[in-house]
Amino acid sequence: MAEEGSKWVVMVTGRSPTNIAVIKYWGKRDEGLILPINDSISLTLDPLHLSATTTVAVSPSFSRDRMWLNGKEIPLSGERYQKCLREIRKRANEVSDEKQGIKIKKEDWERLHVHISSYNNFPTAAGLASSAAGFACLVFTLAKLMNVKEDLGEISSIARQGSGSACRSLYGGFVKWAMGNNADGSDSLAIQLADETHWTDLVIIIAVVSSKQKETSSTSGMRETVQTSALINHRAETVVPARVLKMEEAIQNRDFASFAKLACTDSNQFHAVCLDTSPPIFYMNDTSHRIINLVEKWNHSEGTPQVAYTFDAGPNAVLISPNRKTAALLLQRLLFQFPPNQDTDLSSFVVGDKSILQDAGVTSMKDIETLEPPTECKDKVPYQRFTGDVSYFICTRVGSGPKVLTDETLALLDPITGLPK
Ligand code: ADE
Structure with a gap:
């Protein structure tokens, strides 16, 4: 290794996606190791729209491990961060940086410190699984910096x-988190079911629902469910194992009708076990329920599922359509029922892949005002429009797994000082 006094910094930048479960993870059998009571299945979302970017740097001039999240320094003392750092350091290997003429020996990693800077390209507190993208990115990027040779499955474990569902963000496409059987958690890891090129027609629209009240965190919610719900055992032991097999088959066959039925039913059962918890946990709100009604009515009137919905531990709706045409029809319905507040501009109300807006025939705020009620509701009592109840929509798709970013201008740490840029 180059001399201690020298000023070299070696760094790597990575980007990892977030994911949305369509067969839900709820309940741990080991809290310390984060081992779940059932398998889960997710779709990885396009990192262009929802991802964490993390730069990790090492230098002999760093006196301790430090981390910045969205520009603000945060403590790394938490057990979850410490575990990830410890497990990656254990597997570190020799690294050569030919450009700078630096060699870091395997044993050097035990005493070298790291700086970490991470940034989410979506609101961190909006209930959009930022910790899944964040921990996946942290572990992936540290593993690259330290030349860790283990496969992605082991990296995922x-x-x-760091965060249970983060393991599913190590792969693109369609991913299963196998709960595993080993007491040490070594077989509780992510497995890619199909990559992002397998089912490219799917379009995902996320309705970010304004939530005033603070929700129960997933960690305490799951604990309370496991301790008090009688339904959760039936779900974990009987319902999910059968549903996981059917979901794998639906994904393999690109069978949207089966996929949608399974995803909606599983989301509803997850919220049912939350209600079965004592005291009951409410993650969805009136807006979430109205979105479910909108989709259920539409699906029923067409006789076959047009859209799937799924809700995590919060009120936001994740809506999955089989193709762009259906996504455009969905967006028309959503914009009709949940128009923006006055003075909102369209470009901040619908973000991500905005091309769906054109397909929906909506190019201005005026177009939203003049949308017609959907046909399946024409005969019903007067229409209510819930202005401002959805903060914004994100249009996205199934995307790829973590990647190293080689463009040095994207690094979040200064290559000379190792401090945030
Ligand atoms: N929690 C939320 N976002 C995160 C990130 N980008 N990195 C680490 N932890 C996070």
């Missing part, structure tokens, strides 16, 4: 110890 380290990310799992």
Whole structure:
């Protein structure tokens, strides 16, 4: 290794996606190791729209491990961060940086410190699984910096110890988190079911629903469910194992009708076990329920599922359509029922892949005002429009797994000082 006094900094920048479960993870059998009571299945979302970017740097001039999240320094003392750092450091290998003429020996990693800077390209507190993208990115990027040779499955089981669902963000496309059987958690890891090129027609629209009240965190919610719900055992032991097999088959066959039925039913059962918890946990709100009604009515009137919905531990709706045409029809319905507040501009109300707006025939705020009620509701009592109840929509798709970013201008740490840019 180059001399201690020298000023070299070696760094790597990575980007990891977030994911949305369509067969839900709810309940741990080991809280310390984050081992779940059932398998879960997710779709990885396009990192262009929802991802964490993390730069990790090492230098002999760093006196301790430090981390910045969205520009603000945060403590790394939490057990979850410490576990991820420890498990990756354990697997570190020799690294050569030919450009700078630096060699870091395997044993050097034990005493070298790291700086970490991470940034989410979507609101961190909006209930959009930022910790899944964040821990996946942290572990993936540290593993690259330290030349860790283990496969992505093993890396995913380290990310799992940061945030359970983070393990599913180590792969693109369609991913299963196998609950595993080993007491040490070594077989509780992510498995890619199909990559992002397998089912490219799917379009995902996320309705970010304004929530005033603070929700129960997933960690305490799950604990309370496991301790008090009688339904959760039936779900974990009987319902999910059968549903996981059917979901794998639906994904393999690109069978949207089956996929949608399973995803909606599983989301509803997850919220049912939350209600079965004592005291009951409410993650969805009136807007979430109105979105479910909108989709259920539409699906029923067409006789076959047009859209799938799924809700995590919060009020936001994740809506999955089989193709762009259906996504455009969905967006028309959503914009009709949940128009923006006055003075909102369209470009901040519908973000991500905005091309769906054109397909929906909506190019101005005026177009939203003049949308017609959907046909399946024409005969019903007067229409209510719930202005401002959805903060904004994100249009996205199934995307790829973590990647190293080689463009040095995207690094979040200064290559000379190792401090945030
Ligand atoms: N929690 C939320 N976002 C995160 C990120 N980008 N990195 C680490 N932890 C996070």
